[in-house]
Amino acid sequence: MDEASLRTFIEQSDIRIKKLDDEEIIFDLIGAEPPLANALRRILIAEIPTMAIEKVEMWQNTSIIPDENLAHRVGLIPLAVDPRLFEFKTSAAKPYDATNSLRFKLHVTCTKKNPGEKVQVRNAHEEDLHYNNASVYSGDLEWVPIGDQQERFETEGIPAPKPLHDDILIAKLRPGQEIEMELVCEKGIGRTHAKWSPVCTAFYRNLPDIRFTEQIVNEDAEELKKVCPMGVFDIEDLGKKGKRAVVKDGGVACTTCRECIRDERFASRVDLGKKKEEFEFHVESVGIYTPDELVIEALAKLKEKAVFWYDQ
Secondary structure, three states, rough: HHHHHHHHHHHHHHEEEEOOOOOOOEEEEEEHHHHHHHHHHHHHHHOOOEEEEOOOOOOOEOOOOOOOHHHHHHHHEEOOOOOOHOOOOOOOOOOOOOEEEEEEEEEOOEEOOOOOOOOOOHHHHHOOOOOOOOOEEEOOOOEOOOOHHHHHHHHHHOOOOOOOOOOOEEEEEEOOOOOEEEEEEEEEEEEEOOOOOEEEEEEEEEEEEEEEEEEEEEEHHHHHHHHHHOEEEEEEEOHHHEEEEEEHHHHOOOOOOHHHHOOOOOOOOEEEEEEEEEEEEEEEEOOOHHHHHHHHHHHHHHHHHHHHHHHH
16 A cells, blocks of 8 residues: 555544443444454454453362363353453463463352251242352352462552452252362463453444435335335425435434335335445443453554564
């Protein structure tokens, strides 16, 4: 890309945020080609690092769940830990330490609240009420500091590592059943395993491009508005000249269901298309990063890749 082309790209490119909250960001990416949009999507899914449980040391498991299934379940629990505080474990031979790992433990035993009581219940929920620790949740995981982690985190004001949500069900127990394990967390990326992916969803679509080849007026305009299930069309009052159909909000609600052009009256008068260099992105965070942080991290990673290949 020459300097003039680069300047044109910068002038025509834009990001317009439509929605931003604690869980999701929706934004329009303007002036980008499909490979760039897809690269951003793939980075969001597979190349932004997080911390996840990688190794499970199972000391006791008398629950109904097999060891390998239980290990897999706990491995998918998202952790409220900033991965930028840790290094990658670069090889299997490298030992776990305070700079590249976290450790948790889980030890839960189910007992009867009243040992001599005869339990008569109508369903499993009522039965649970008579037991201690009938359900094992992610909130039962306890952080075990490695080396100087606790002192360092307290000094720097970093919250203690914990599961992102305390109410994720791990297992159901009955009296006498026990689970005891130690869990080791590593830094990784979604390309290695989905448990490291920081997003619930990350997808985009081309923005619709809806045009009229000729004006649709009066009764036909009313019919066109009714036939669209997404409310893409609206009516503009022309005063004495009657009414005409217009595209509402740029047609952003259009799902290309094609209902409007199935009707013979509108098939040749409504042109449905897509804007090839305008995309609507939806990014929903697992919660480790805020949605806007995810996009910033992805753009930084994309820049890093571009610089790498430019220098080759």
